[in-house]
Amino acid sequence: MxxxxxxxxxxxxxxxxxxxxxxxxxxxxxxxxxxxxxxxxxxxxxxxxxxxxxxxxxxxxxxxxxxxxxxxxxxxxxxxxxxxxxxxxxxxxxxxxxxxxxxxxxxxxxxxxxxxxxEPYAGFSSKHKDIKEIPDGGTIAITNDPANQPRALKMLEKAGLLKDIKDDSAALTLTDAQNPKGLKFEENQPEILLPLIDDPKVDLAIINGNFILEAGMSTEDALVVESTEDNxxxxxxxxxxxxxxxxxxxxxxxxxxxxxxxxxxxxxxxxxxxxxx
CATH class of the missing domain: 3.40.190.10 (Periplasmic binding protein-like II)
Known part of the structure; x- marks a missing residue:
């Protein structure tokens, strides 16, 4: 039932x-x-x-x-x-x-x-077609959940946007060396990040896998997707x-x-x- x-x-x-x-x-x-x-x-x-x-x-x-x-x-x-x-x-x-x-x-x-x-994390954008288009100083919508935020940051690191991310790294305290593009992070509860994909101020919104599925979306349409290997x-x-x-x-x-x-x-x-x- x-x-x-x-x-x-x-x-x-x-x-x-x-x-x-x-x-x-x-x-x-x-x-x-x-x-x-x-x-x-x-x-x-x-x-x-x-x-x-x-x-x-x-x-x-x-x-x-x-x-x-x-x-x-x-x-x-x-x-x-x-x-x-x-x-x-x-x-x-x-x-x-x-x-x-x-x-x-x-x-x-x-x-x-x-x-x-x-359920792999993924980053979506209504402004860009490729992760390489994320500009210096671009705005990233990210979860405020401390258990999942380093996961999102590591995904961005593998995409070449960040460097030297640790297990306890936090979006709002990244050093200039870790954040060479000067990205700006907007924290929100994970369940309300989805609408920010279409926010003109947001360059990339990182969405939890279950909310991707609930919205009828697919990681195939994402700019960046977390690897499931050794995840x-x-x-x-x-x-x-x-x-x-x-x-x-x-x-x-x-x-x-x-x-x-x-x-x-x-x-x-x-x-x-x-x-x-």
Missing amino acids: RRTLTLLGTGIAAALALTACGGSQSASDATPDPANPVTISVGAGPVPHAKILEFVDQNLAKDAGIDLDIQEMTDYQTPNIALNDGSIDANYFQHLAFLEQQMKDKGYKFEHGAGVHI PYANFLVWRAGEETPAIAKLEELLHTPEVKSYIEKTWPSGDVTPAF
Whole structure:
């Protein structure tokens, strides 16, 4: 079952409270059983995460004894808030750098599975046709997320626009040596960067992969695309520390099956989503 939720402010637990599907058990230490499936509530980004989970639910879960309650969440904060307060059993939307930053900043105690897929970052422009056209002093719209910003900066470094980017580099504190073109950076929340592609003041907007997909766009139209080779930003399943139930372990197993890998490759043949296993 897949549902889209808009969750604002407090009361997330109440907003997410659900009645289990008929005949199924809620997530617990019970062993998954096709005759009496265990329901797992999973918070996920709409694309590609919820689509991948929906494939699992429709094609693999029943025989494995689990039933997925897929709850779409459209921002990067709600899934971890909901997981932390017990509203959901697991989430699927984030990579290791983001998870570690969230646990450090918010005090969350989570564990995670192995990487399932990578969504490459990409830079788009309505003003330029080639990355080499970005002028000295040009304006780059970039995420304000400290876990993802170095990722975007490294992509620009590989494109020849920046130099000597570190794992902790920040757009607004780059030295002249690191930023020889004198690029100007405009920070924004990742979910609102998309409209800036058409802003006449912006030369390049760097967009997260899930928002590219949600907008019906493709990295094939980008000026610069992050490499997926040896990419450390694979998204994975996350659950509360010490609560990897047999049902969650089964879902983790299903997410790494040949069937899921084939589904990803066939659904996104351009590489906008790439299997990480």
